[in-house]
Amino acid sequence: MPLLVMKFGGTSVADLGRIENAARKVKAEVARGYDVIVIVSAMSGRTNEMVGWVEATSKLYDAREYDAVVSSGENVTAGLMALRLQEMDVPARSWQGWQVPINTTSAHGAARFVSIPRENIDAKFAEGFKVAVVAGFQGVSPEGRVTTLGRGGSDTTAVAFAAAFNAERCDIYTDVDGVYTTDPRITKKARKLDRIAFEEMLELASLGAKVLQTRSVELAMRYKVRLRVVSSFEEVTDTSGTLVCDEEDIMESKVVSGVAYSRDEAKMTLLKVEDRPGVAAAIFGTLADAGVNVDMIVQNISELATPAATRAYTDMTFSLPTNQVDRARVAIEAAVAGGAFAFSELVTDTDVAKISVVGIGMRSQVGVAARMFAALAAENVNIKVITTSEIKISVLIDRKYMELAVQALHDTFELEKA
Amino acid sequence: MPLLVMKFGGTSVADLGRIENAARKVKAEVARGYDVIVIVSAMSGRTNEMVGWVEATSKLYDAREYDAVVSSGENVTAGLMALRLQEMDVPARSWQGWQVPINTTSAHGAARFVSIPRENIDAKFAEGFKVAVVAGFQGVSPEGRVTTLGRGGSDTTAVAFAAAFNAERCDIYTDVDGVYTTDPRITKKARKLDRIAFEEMLELASLGAKVLQTRSVELAMRYKVRLRVVSSFEEVTDTSGTLVCDEEDIMESKVVSGVAYSRDEAKMTLLKVEDRPGVAAAIFGTLADAGVNVDMIVQNISELATPAATRAYTDMTFSLPTNQVDRARVAIEAAVAGGAFAFSELVTDTDVAKISVVGIGMRSQVGVAARMFAALAAENVNIKVITTSEIKISVLIDRKYMELAVQALHDTFELEKA
Numbered sequence: 001m002p003l004l005v006m007k008f009g010g011t012s013v014a015d016l017g018r019i020e021n022a023a024r025k026v027k028a029e030v031a032r033g034y035d036v037i038v039i040v041s042a043m044s045g046r047t048n049e050m051v052g053w054v055e056a057t058s059k060l061y062d063a064r065e066y067d068a069v070v071s072s073g074e075n076v077t078a079g080l081m082a083l084r085l086q087e088m089d090v091p092a093r094s095w096q097g098w099q100v101p102i103n104t105t106s107a108h109g110a111a112r113f114v115s116i117p118r119e120n121i122d123a124k125f126a127e128g129f130k131v132a133v134v135a136g137f138q139g140v141s142p143e144g145r146v147t148t149l150g151r152g153g154s155d156t157t158a159v160a161f162a163a164a165f166n167a168e169r170c171d172i173y174t175d176v177d178g179v180y181t182t183d184p185r186i187t188k189k190a191r192k193l194d195r196i197a198f199e200e201m202l203e204l205a206s207l208g209a210k211v212l213q214t215r216s217v218e219l220a221m222r223y224k225v226r227l228r229v230v231s232s233f234e235e236v237t238d239t240s241g242t243l244v245c246d247e248e249d250i251m252e253s254k255v256v257s258g259v260a261y262s263r264d265e266a267k268m269t270l271l272k273v274e275d276r277p278g279v280a281a282a283i284f285g286t287l288a289d290a291g292v293n294v295d296m297i298v299q300n301i302s303e304l305a306t307p308a309a310t311r312a313y314t315d316m317t318f319s320l321p322t323n324q325v326d327r328a329r330v331a332i333e334a335a336v337a338g339g340a341f342a343f344s345e346l347v348t349d350t351d352v353a354k355i356s357v358v359g360i361g362m363r364s365q366v367g368v369a370a371r372m373f374a375a376l377a378a379e380n381v382n383i384k385v386i387t388t389s390e391i392k393i394s395v396l397i398d399r400k401y402m403e404l405a406v407q408a409l410h411d412t413f414e415l416e417k418a
Numbered sequence: 419m420p421l422l423v424m425k426f427g428g429t430s431v432a433d434l435g436r437i438e439n440a441a442r443k444v445k446a447e448v449a450r451g452y453d454v455i456v457i458v459s460a461m462s463g464r465t466n467e468m469v470g471w472v473e474a475t476s477k478l479y480d481a482r483e484y485d486a487v488v489s490s491g492e493n494v495t496a497g498l499m500a501l502r503l504q505e506m507d508v509p510a511r512s513w514q515g516w517q518v519p520i521n522t523t524s525a526h527g528a529a530r531f532v533s534i535p536r537e538n539i540d541a542k543f544a545e546g547f548k549v550a551v552v553a554g555f556q557g558v559s560p561e562g563r564v565t566t567l568g569r570g571g572s573d574t575t576a577v578a579f580a581a582a583f584n585a586e587r588c589d590i591y592t593d594v595d596g597v598y599t600t601d602p603r604i605t606k607k608a609r610k611l612d613r614i615a616f617e618e619m620l621e622l623a624s625l626g627a628k629v630l631q632t633r634s635v636e637l638a639m640r641y642k643v644r645l646r647v648v649s650s651f652e653e654v655t656d657t658s659g660t661l662v663c664d665e666e667d668i669m670e671s672k673v674v675s676g677v678a679y680s681r682d683e684a685k686m687t688l689l690k691v692e693d694r695p696g697v698a699a700a701i702f703g704t705l706a707d708a709g710v711n712v713d714m715i716v717q718n719i720s721e722l723a724t725p726a727a728t729r730a731y732t733d734m735t736f737s738l739p740t741n742q743v744d745r746a747r748v749a750i751e752a753a754v755a756g757g758a759f760a761f762s763e764l765v766t767d768t769d770v771a772k773i774s775v776v777g778i779g780m781r782s783q784v785g786v787a788a789r790m791f792a793a794l795a796a797e798n799v800n801i802k803v804i805t806t807s808e809i810k811i812s813v814l815i816d817r818k819y820m821e822l823a824v825q826a827l828h829d830t831f832e833l834e835k836a
Contacts, residue, residue: 016471016474016475019475050494053434053494053498054497054498054501056434057434057437057498057501057502057505058501058502058504058505061501062500062501062504062511064511065497065498065500065501065504065511065512066497066501068493068496068497068500068512068514069493069494069497069498069501071493072490072491072493072494073490075486075487075489075490076468076471076487076490078486079472079483079484079486079487080471080472080475080483080487082480082483082486083472083475083476083479083480083483083484083487084475084476086476086480086483087475087476093480093482093483094483094486096486096564098516099562099563144517145517146514
């Protein structure tokens with residue numbers, strides 16, 4: 001029996017009416033002859049509510065308890081979806097992470113898949129069940145504790161199941177009808193893309209485009225899962241949405257495919273770090289151990305060693321999500337107290353945003369960075385940090401210029417034109 | 419290390435502030451030298467919300483999915499309580515039912531304990547944890563599905579843990595400061611009891627007194643668990659609350675200890691049931707299989723067999739929770755269609771309430787029933803069904819007379835006097 005994975009995000013299952021709407025889409029695929037694995041998120045707002053409770057209870061919380069709490073929302077949706085499907089005469093049952101089991105690492109709050117054995121779910125399909133409704137975002141650690149994959153982890157769950165069960169396609173149902181050149185709330189000129197390359201989607205996702213979670217795209221690319229982003233709130237046809245696919249399947253690429261932004265960025269700078277081999281490893285090892293997601297890293301020389309001075313110093317700047325600043329500061333202070341490294345001052349700027357342009361066409365075209373910087377300069381936007389990769393260029397700027405910068409870049413690269 | 423079980427109901431953990439208040443009480447017991455097993459309910463209102471979702475999704479729901487959904491609220495509270503205790507420097511972790519594991523039968527929605535192995539929690543106490551926060555109300559079936567024990571099941575969880583871990587005492591923290599002669603909302607004359615016998619508490623609980631759940635009292639009586647009902651919202655001392663204890667520990671009993679009521683009762687009557695051996699077993703077996711909690715049963719002869727008539731007929735009346743009427747009707751109709759039994763008409767009355775007087779003193783005193791019926795007659799309350807046991811007398815009456823009847827009986831038996 002051919003198999004589909006269908007994933008419904010929080011807004012697509014926000015209330016009982018929407019769960020029913022989603023169930024109808026599942027039933028339609030069953031009627032077309034598919035076995036279906038449905039991956040569900042928590043009802044919109046629920047996870048945030050629980051995260052709020054956890055953070056209000058404990059600032060530096062035990063991530064195992066965080067996971068035990070916030071994973072509960074998906075269990076609720078999975079049960080309700082299974083019930084709704086049963087009401088529509090579709091044989092279905094719900095699965096919590098530990099029941100499948102979805103085996104993950106013990107990295108609570110950011111766990112990674114170890115294995116998804118097929119036996120239990122396959123046995124139910126063999127018994128005549130047509131749909132397995134799986135709680136997204138969660139798994140179980142080797143110690144038997146509930147883990148979560150981090151925010152947006154339900155996308156990753158969907159792709160992992162599509163890979164494990166050799167699904168024909170993995171459809172991500174969400175509240176937008178596809179991937180856009182940029183956020184349509186920021187410019188009306190934003191245009192839906194019919195196709196986008198895995199690599200581009202990966203950059204856009206990691207840069208804050210909310211449509212798909214980074215790791216889900218990574219995983220889809222690695223396992224060649226055909227991934228489609230479609231709207232829960234429209235009639236879906238074969239040509240709906242945006243197909244995320246191999247670069248070869250895209251006829252003609254523009255230099256830049258999209259402009260992404262991330263509002264909740266912070267920048268931390270360690271001034272006058274004693275510059276010796278291993279100091280960067282010590283700093284970022286400390287942050288990684290504390291579960292801080294460091295994004296951009298820039299190192300400048302601040303003071304050269306001279307014959308008179310026995311030591312050289314450097315400034316180390318990195319960006320991270322705003323809500324991890326406290327965690328990072330505590331980890332750094334503890335490491336300094338333990339003698340791991342030393343610096344003169346810690347400067348934190350929680351008022352920045354990241355803007356990125358992305359496109360596989362960049363590889364074969366020079367001068368993209370220059371055009372980007374010129375466009376920002378023309379709007380008097382000061383650039384604080386720059387990083388580049390093969391297919392993207394990212395800058396940190398003052399948050400107040402974020403919308404302006406996105407609009408300027410969208411215009412400069414003519415993204416409104418197909 | 420001596421061990422206490424402390425159970426906090428929904429109103430005692432209704433928000434983060436109350437969870438903190440409860441955690442302080444736990445920390446105080448740890449400071450007194452106890453290891454503590456904390457059993458938590460869902461935050462007040464949460465379970466009802468989820469039950470509402472399930473019932474709105476599916477009227478005759480799959481109880482396995484119901485359990486998967488409604489058990490999630492306790493997991494949230496358990497995690498938050500563990501975090502709050504950690505913040506107070508009390509080593510604590512949360513436990514979901516399947517993690518302990520709390521092994522139950524597969525009777526979803528009304529599962530019973532099979533075993534609570536101590537190994538996993540004992541191992542954590544041995545590691546230095548002082549508190550195990552266990553999600554109440556839930557367990558895991560032999561098939562690996564989440565089960566629930568039915569409403570109020572967290573009390574039962576608490577007593578079961580107290581028995582399994584040989585706890586010194588099981589304290590049930592709730593929003594009232596003990597067990598009263600009747601519901602103080604119905605009469606201001608209601609009086610708190612310092613002690614009550616297990617048997618009386620059992621009858622009061624099964625009759626709708628909301629303080630403790632029936633099965634928890636049963637279990638406490640069987641395993642001789644010292645059970646105490648105390649308020650979450652007062653300073654608790656050694657003499658607080660109501661101690662539920664053996665009859666011998668109560669110096670002097672009144673004839674009647676309390677008046678209980680149950681508002682959500684329905685009465686169903688099968689008219690002209692063909693009266694043959696096994697017909698009652700067929701009817702109530704059908705209802706039991708459908709998970710209907712039949713309470714009172716009354717059988718009257720409606721038509722005697724005569725030499726001319728080859729068959730005798732009987733009327734069969736039973737009471738059940740109002741929300742199980744549909745379920746009962748469907749089960750009965752299916753059984754009739756299958757030829758299990760036959761009757762002429764099904765009469766349903768969803769507008770009744772049950773009033774009971776309870777007291778171990780009744781055993782040695784005659785005329786209690788006559789006093790009860792006289793008191794009701796004096797208020798012109800018509801009695802529809804009567805059942806009695808050794809220490810209680812229950813009647814069904816029109817719901818609109820419920821408060822009046824409770825007040826009249828409280829006065830008649832002078833329950834306001836200690």
